[in-house]
Amino acid sequence: MLVTLNDIAEKSGVSVTTVSRVLNNKHEKYRISAETKKIVLKAAKDLKYRPNELARGLRLKKTHTIGLVVPDISNPFFAYITHAIQTYMYQSGYSLIICVTNENIETEIRQIDLLRSKGVDGYIIMPVGQKSDHLQEILSYNKPLVLLDRCIEDMNTNAVVVDNYAGAYKATEHLILNGHRRIAIIQGLLNTYTNNARLNGYKDALKDHGVTVHERYIVGNDFRKENGYIETKLLLKLEDPPSAIFATSDLITLGAMQAIFEEKCTIPDDISIVAFDDIDFAPYLISPLTVVRQPKELMGEVAVKLLTEDMKAKGRKEKKRIVLMPELVVRKSVRNIL
Amino acid sequence: MLVTLNDIAEKSGVSVTTVSRVLNNKHEKYRISAETKKIVLKAAKDLKYRPNELARGLRLKKTHTIGLVVPDISNPFFAYITHAIQTYMYQSGYSLIICVTNENIETEIRQIDLLRSKGVDGYIIMPVGQKSDHLQEILSYNKPLVLLDRCIEDMNTNAVVVDNYAGAYKATEHLILNGHRRIAIIQGLLNTYTNNARLNGYKDALKDHGVTVHERYIVGNDFRKENGYIETKLLLKLEDPPSAIFATSDLITLGAMQAIFEEKCTIPDDISIVAFDDIDFAPYLISPLTVVRQPKELMGEVAVKLLTEDMKAKGRKEKKRIVLMPELVVRKSVRNIL
DNA sequence: TGAGTTTGCACAAACGTTTGTGCAAATTAA
DNA sequence: TTAATTTGCACAAACGTTTGTGCAAACTCA
Numbered sequence A, B: 001m002l003v004t005l006n007d008i009a010e011k012s013g014v015s016v017t018t019v020s021r022v023l024n025n026k027h028e029k030y031r032i033s034a035e036t037k038k039i040v041l042k043a044a045k046d047l048k049y050r051p052n053e054l055a056r057g058l059r060l061k062k063t064h065t066i067g068l069v070v071p072d073i074s075n076p077f078f079a080y081i082t083h084a085i086q087t088y089m090y091q092s093g094y095s096l097i098i099c100v101t102n103e104n105i106e107t108e109i110r111q112i113d114l115l116r117s118k119g120v121d122g123y124i125i126m127p128v129g130q131k132s133d134h135l136q137e138i139l140s141y142n143k144p145l146v147l148l149d150r151c152i153e154d155m156n157t158n159a160v161v162v163d164n165y166a167g168a169y170k171a172t173e174h175l176i177l178n179g180h181r182r183i184a185i186i187q188g189l190l191n192t193y194t195n196n197a198r199l200n201g202y203k204d205a206l207k208d209h210g211v212t213v214h215e216r217y218i219v220g221n222d223f224r225k226e227n228g229y230i231e232t233k234l235l236l237k238l239e240d241p242p243s244a245i246f247a248t249s250d251l252i253t254l255g256a257m258q259a260i261f262e263e264k265c266t267i268p269d270d271i272s273i274v275a276f277d278d279i280d281f282a283p284y285l286i287s288p289l290t291v292v293r294q295p296k297e298l299m300g301e302v303a304v305k306l307l308t309e310d311m312k313a314k315g316r317k318e319k320k321r322i323v324l325m326p327e328l329v330v331r332k333s334v335r336n337i338l
Numbered sequence C: 001t002g003a004g005t006t007t008g009c010a011c012a013a014a015c016g017t018t019t020g021t022g023c024a025a026a027t028t029a030a
Numbered sequence D: 001t002t003a004a005t006t007t008g009c010a011c012a013a014a015c016g017t018t019t020g021t022g023c024a025a026a027c028t029c030a
Helices: A005-012 A016-023 A034-046 A053-060 A076-091 A105-117 A133-140 A164-177 A193-208 A225-237 A250-262 A296-313 B005-012 B016-023 B034-046 B053-060 B076-091 B105-117 B133-140 B164-177 B193-208 B225-237 B250-262 B296-313
Strands: A065-070 A095-100 A122-125 A145-148 A158-162 A183-186 A244-247 A272-276 A290-293 A321-324 A327-329 B065-070 B095-100 B122-125 B145-148 B158-162 B183-186 B244-247 B272-276 B290-293 B321-324 B327-329
Touching: A005 A016, A005 A034, A016 A034, A053 B053, A065 A076, A065 A105, A076 A095, A076 A296, A076 B076, A076 B095, A095 A105, A095 B076, A105 A122, A105 A133, A122 A296, A133 A145, A145 A296, A158 A164, A158 A193, A158 A296, A164 A183, A164 A193, A164 A244, A164 A272, A164 A290, A164 A327, A183 A193, A183 A225, A225 A244, A225 A250, A244 A250, A250 A272, A296 A321, B005 B016, B005 B034, B016 B034, B065 B076, B065 B105, B076 B095, B076 B296, B095 B105, B105 B122, B105 B133, B122 B296, B133 B145, B145 B296, B158 B164, B158 B193, B158 B296, B164 B183, B164 B193, B164 B244, B164 B272, B164 B290, B164 B327, B183 B193, B183 B225, B225 B244, B225 B250, B244 B250, B250 B272, B296 B321
Parallel strands: A065 A095, A065 A122, A122 A145, A145 A158, A158 A321, A183 A244, A244 A272, A272 A290, B065 B095, B065 B122, B122 B145, B145 B158, B158 B321, B183 B244, B244 B272, B272 B290
Antiparallel strands: A095 B095, A290 A327, B290 B327
């Protein structure tokens, strides 16, 4: 059904070998005459030949495909990163198999397994947790790997992350400097690299400014909207509700806002918010959001660069961990109560 | 390096053939003894065997991979659809190669070519334009295909779309019923299925209510933010600026809002907006957006269902075109000026 | 005991490539 | 004219699977 080298060979009266060599531009090395070359090229064009990448991949052990593992593409933060990665990868002639894990470690393991089966040339992974056996395995058979957004402390591999600690510190400090003392944090998925760092940044900022850390203000366990909604509802019901919330993802923020409005509160008059991630619509929200902005496109770009380098060096290069700085963007969701 | 059938065969003292048959659960058909089966299974497990899907794909002409072609994953509308598709496909054991076209037809053609090379079992495509030769080609070699969101009128293939005409009609009518007469439309990419239908819905709603269609209110040519920004800027500078804008995508809306605020206008007092697509944050915007909501997840789900059916029927089934209804969600971005 | 049947597995080809090597024919050199 | 060299290409193996077929050995039955 599909046109193969054989078809071209028959049509042009030469062997498959020769056809392959012509099409791969190896006519010099193997001394194919100019005329034969012309004939083959014409036949290939006439028949609209397209190489079978399965066969090539099998033979060459190279598929020009890389695997991207992402927790949730419907989250705009990941969507942007994914888009950047896709675009850059395409430019270097690579395709992308995208797997979403929905923050489930079993799915992650399964998906990575599938990617391996499909013979991808490299991996860009935003892992769910701190479990690393399945990732270590990738390294063990010497495939390029870069961890993105979240990294795993004791793994020697390429990674590009944001300085979540610094971001969280800045966010919390900003609240403190505006006079807030009862500051809650709504966490994302526990024990992820990002969440741990953000939690620590939050705590340290409080401590450094002599504000006591209250366990009742440390809530949440998921990066999604529902978590933001529920935890905010609960926070608002406390006897001494927080005057400010640090929401650690855009989706959490979304849920938080919903809860706040349902409770007839306003931002920032009744409650202040600082959010992690900067969504496009942030400036146009009822209360334009003050956020810690992560350099999304850059993250994707750097990840691609690292992976490409690693693929070229065939794993012989030392691994790099690149830390990008997030930026505090002050808008109007924090009330100054000094 | 990787474990193959051969390794298992050696370790368990049988032939590759037998190993393959055991692992594929064909022991009945080929009468493999229970004992041999056990030995092979154990060896496979011990060696952590994973089938090479390239070799399988080559032999079986089936890769358990489908190709998804999407204009722009950073657009939340597409991101949601993509996420839904990924999730459903994974459940049926399929992987997804995702290609983004950035609304460029050349890229689309190239990407589809790549997908073909990689032997995907089927395609879900949100095409850029009305050009269909390259899509027709997919059908010609009998691969399952479903067009999504945008379809091509004179192509006999599966498709799932939203009734854009009805959506646009409702949106426009809503503006008219609130007393607006100077109503602008900011179009997305011209000559796309979606844009044409939306434009027609807009025009017909105006006509049906006896409002004249002014060419100067019909602007724009791209689904992205910049287009919304620029066109809104220009609209606001007109001698008789529109009192309402129908923005045909969420990104356009974003740009429009930016322009409106820059010009120190407010929504809906100075200008009303109805938008296509419903982003999560729409209710929490400075002026909660009145929108035409598309059933994003459903679109993905139905597309997967259609594709799966088509793959099972091996193209023998008749093609279906499924039209989903969008829904007008009234919030506060339209002023009643009656 | 011997013919017929069943059981249990291996051989080999095929999927579409790439590539080391071999070998005639053509060319050059002597 | 003959030997040496160069030119131009084909053969065959290999990548890791799957599967139709063939063929001993074991078993059954008379």
